[in-house]
Amino acid sequence: MATLNPYIYFNGNCEEAFNFYKSVFQKEFAYLGYYRDVPQSDREVFSETDDKVMHVSLPISKETVLMGADNKEAYTELLTYTNFSLIVHADTKEEADKLFNGLSEKGQIKVPMNMTFWGSYYGICMDKFGIIWKITIESEK
Known part of the structure; x- marks a missing residue:
């Protein structure tokens, strides 16, 4: 059976949000990577600000992983x-x-x-x- 997991884009505050979720759910990140971690050869695709989150995953149960990232388009305009x-x-x-x-x-x-x-x-x-x-x-x- 397929698994559906939420992926949330943030307007530059993904790390702050996921640290908050980490404290609420009392779980640890499976992965936290920044745009600065992307190899130079892929930088054209991933051109967002280096200190923003490229991908984070927070397992909150055996079946569910909450995931997210900062998105250049997202943090240049306010998302609703x-x-x-x-x-x-x-x-x-x-x-x-x-x-x-x-x-x-x-x-x-x-x-x-x-x-x-x-x-x-x-x-x-x-x-x-x-x-x-x-x-x-x-x-x-």
Whole structure:
């Protein structure tokens, strides 16, 4: 079966964002590379500022890796992320609350964590980088 992993482009603050996610999820980077690490022969393709992130991967579970990069076009113009959100399926209410509280720190709570009419514990927040997160525990069958 194929695996789907989110890849987020940032406007020059990818490293700051991923250090934040690293602290919230309490995981370590599998890879963090900068444009300065690209071999000179490939510099025409990767011409972004040398101290910006070329690629970062943060495994947050056995199946899911959060990935990202800075993008020259992204950090020359302000991006507005309005067409997606990231959803995390927590194992416990405590884990859901911890993730929600961490991700919403200095961000915005859109829907506080609560029991929904469909039986899930669920909330929505926007982190301080403008990324929308949905945290949930699926309802019991």
